[in-house]
Amino acid sequence: MQMNLDTAKKLIEGAEKEAEKIGVQMVISVVDEGGNLIAVHRMDDAWLASIDIAQNKAWTSVALKMPTANLADATVPKAELYGLNTTNQGKIVVFGGGIPLVENDKVIGAVGVSGSTVDHDVQVAQAAVRVFEDLMIKK
Numbered sequence: 001m002q003m004n005l006d007t008a009k010k011l012i013e014g015a016e017k018e019a020e021k022i023g024v025q026m027v028i029s030v031v032d033e034g035g036n037l038i039a040v041h042r043m044d045d046a047w048l049a050s051i052d053i054a055q056n057k058a059w060t061s062v063a064l065k066m067p068t069a070n071l072a073d074a075t076v077p078k079a080e081l082y083g084l085n086t087t088n089q090g091k092i093v094v095f096g097g098g099i100p101l102v103e104n105d106k107v108i109g110a111v112g113v114s115g116s117t118v119d120h121d122v123q124v125a126q127a128a129v130r131v132f133e134d135l136m137i138k139k
Contacts (some may be wrong), residue, residue, distance in 0.1 A: 001139055003032040003101065003109035008039035010135065011101075011111055016043060018127030019115070026115035028122050029054040035062045035109045043115070050114035054134040056091045056096030057121075059113030063088065065107045069096030069122060096120030101132050 001007065006029035020027040025043045027050035032038055035058075042051060046093075057068050064071070071094040074081040085092045096118045101109040113125040 012041045014131035017130040018124045024116040027054040029112040030056045031058040041087040046115045053114035054112040055103045057093045058110040061098035061100040061110035068098035112118045
């Protein structure tokens with residue numbers, strides 16, 4: 001599957017439905033395998049700060065080929081990767097809400113979500129991943 005605008009719109013739609021279901025305003029971002037922005041969607045009244053955060057969560061997931069939530073414990077003071085978030089021009093996000101999109105064991109893009117608690121951000125990002133997985137089955 002190619003990460004393109006059509007696919008990104010479908011992922012964003014699925015994520016937005018989940019955000020509406022839990023009553024939060026989110027920013028949802030989708031990037032390709034190179035971390036290049038494909039689409040960003042800011043729901044009405046979502047936090048402005050969430051625009052950069054969502055994009056950086058998606059970028060981090062592609063750059064490190066893992067969910068951003070996987071970095072939380074390793075980046076606290078005195079942990080092995082403490083300070084990781086200061087690298088890459090500060091683009092690394094070390095808390096949940098960014099999830100890579102994987103096809104045939106290869107990261108082909110990522111989704112990043114920001115706008116609420118970390119748990120809500122992850123929940124909404126996972127909704128986009130479920131849409132991605134459904135699209136993979138149908139192709």
